[in-house]
Amino acid sequence: xxxxxxxxxxxxxxxxxxxxxxxxxxxxxxxxxxxxxxxxxxxxxxxxxxxxxxxxxxxxxxxxxxxxxxxxxxxxxxxxxxxxxxxxxxxxxxxxxxxxxxxxxxxxxxxxxxxxxxxxxxxxxxxxxxxxxxxxxxxxxxxxxxxxxxxxxxxxxxxxxxxxxxxxxxxxxxxxxxxxxxxxxxxxxxxxxxxxxxxxxxxxxxxxxxxxxxxxxxxxxx
Numbered sequence: 144x145x146x147x148x149x150x151x152x153x154x155x156x157x158x159x160x161x162x163x164x165x166x167x168x169x170x171x172x173x174x175x176x177x178x179x180x181x182x183x184x185x186x187x188x189x190x191x192x193x194x195x196x197x198x199x200x201x202x203x204x205x206x207x208x209x210x211x212x213x214x215x216x217x218x219x220x221x222x223x224x225x226x227x228x229x230x231x232x233x234x235x236x237x238x239x240x241x242x243x244x245x246x247x248x249x250x251x252x253x254x255x256x257x258x259x260x261x262x263x264x265x266x267x268x269x270x271x272x273x274x275x276x277x278x279x280x281x282x283x284x285x286x287x288x289x290x291x292x293x294x295x296x297x298x299x300x301x302x303x304x305x306x307x308x309x310x311x312x313x314x315x316x317x318x319x320x321x322x323x324x325x326x327x328x329x330x331x332x333x334x335x336x337x338x339x340x341x342x343x344x345x346x347x348x349x350x351x352x353x354x355x356x357x358x359x360x361x362x363x364x365x
Contacts, residue, residue, distance in 0.1 A: 189213060190249050192257045193286035193320050195240035196265035197273030201347050202243045204334040205264045205354050210363045211252025216244040217326045220286050227324055235278040244323055258299055264354055268311040283315040
């Protein structure tokens, strides 16, 4: 079997070797084609990636596993009402997507690797849904912070589509980072704090186990 597999849908990975090979090759061949312009965060050495890929409880639990990721913050991006609440976002009328700000050290992990994790850890071909989570708040988005991030996201999306990496076209939106409201405290570190909650056991746990197998070489050491 291949060293890497791709997640597709809310609970399953793509298991067809040809698809996985295409995706892996696209990411590898193009990872160094665009020179990074870093975003300074905190002490000036950290960057930020911002992704929406469905429920932020899942997204947060995935990216927290990767070495070089210093912090993952769950919140809301892409909407038009000030100070959104979780209850309001869940109505699907605020324009916000459940989103994670991923603070990382570019000396330890590249934006390319984070994009690879993004493409692999959800189904980017389903519009406004991930599995049973349905609504615009669960849409797939790369919120880019600069031209480098925009170009890389667009390049990979185009090449993955051209290679036929998925059975359907990628519908992920690539939008400028405009706003981010931190979600309520109980959403932060949700899986870590609520491992026995039914959603965590039924949905997150099996997906996280598969994610850890895919990225076994990039995981933080316990």
